[in-house]
Amino acid sequence: MPSELSTRVARFYDVSDADRDAAAEAAATNLAVQGFCVLDCGFKDKKKDVLEKAKADAAALDEAEAFYRPEELVFTGLFGDEGSARIAPLNLREEPERQGLKSIDAEMTELAQVTAPFISFKMGLEIVSRARAVLHETGPLEGVIQKLTPSEASMWLSDFRFGRVLCVVCIGPGYGEMELKPYAEEEAKPLKVTAVPGTVLMIRSDKLRVRHLCRTRTLLLSCNLQASGGTNARLAPNPCAAKLQVWLDERLHNLKQAETEDRRAELPRHLRLAMNRQCFKGQYMAVRGLASRVAPCWGPETFWCGGLKTPPG
CATH class of the missing domain: 2.60.120.620 (q2cbj1_9rhob like domain)
Incomplete structure (x- = not known):
């Protein structure tokens, strides 16, 4: 230096x-x-x-x-x-x-x-x-x-x-x-x-x-x-942040495993959301969906006229 x-x-x-x-x-x-x-x-x-x-x-x-x-x-x-x-x-x-x-x-x-x-x-x-x-x-x-x-x-x-x-x-x-x-x-x-x-x-x-x-x-x-x-x-980030992140992740995981239906971990809302998103207990499944919004019509000609001046092709 x-x-x-x-x-x-x-x-x-x-x-x-x-x-x-x-x-x-x-x-x-x-x-x-x-x-x-x-x-x-x-x-x-x-x-x-x-x-x-x-x-x-x-x-x-x-x-x-x-x-x-x-x-x-x-x-x-x-x-x-x-x-x-x-x-x-x-x-x-x-x-x-x-x-x-x-x-x-x-x-x-x-x-x-x-x-x-x-x-x-x-x-x-x-x-x-x-x-x-x-x-x-x-x-x-x-x-x-x-x-x-x-x-x-x-x-x-x-x-x-x-x-x-x-x-x-x-x-x-x-x-x-x-x-x-x-x-x-x-x-x-x-x-x-x-x-x-x-x-x-x-x-x-x-x-x-x-x-x-x-x-x-x-x-x-x-x-x-x-x-x-x-x-x-x-x-x-600096290494101290990385070590602190590991500690927090492990702590949230342990709190999640210790939870029961009658006893929930006392956490602020943002930490509870983080815990529930990254920590799992028992069986779990993934729910996925797909949605779309299109113009209502009875035929392809009408559909294409709604967004284009002339049909493609």
């Missing part, structure tokens, strides 16, 4: 529209060439107060027991066992009091909107939406792992399968490193990027395995930028 690209920082605040477009193009170029880019959104100096508010919001979420320790199938698709020791998926639209986290979340949305046209031009990735924000707390592995449910697995599968670019904001207070390693090159030496409070990164999450390493507890906010259906049909 070229060192001159890995150290270049795209500046995204206090600039004109032309400079902002230039920074967006530089960010997309870095993503295309090396799989990640480092951005300056002003959190290290003029927006320090936003990070302090975000830390206070995280403390309130901790008191509300919003954090939990995820299973391996989840944290391997995020920042690893230490980088995502505890996580809190957020729906910030329904939490008006989280002003610090909402400001950072809005910044990630704006970055997605500004860079999307250049990402499409440079890499052929049509970014059309973004996933929910996830708050990460790095640190030692403590606490009990929350058991993965089919409903939660379905939500993470959507994040991992359709997510192509991961946007990360380092809130702090700890100073750490982002370890990036290509999925396709197991023997490759990982590249480490300094992640101090206020650092913003965009990473090709479908190409690079991401781990966050920090000796002290720190906070990160992330979201996946999701590609269009055509892009996702053309490109393979």
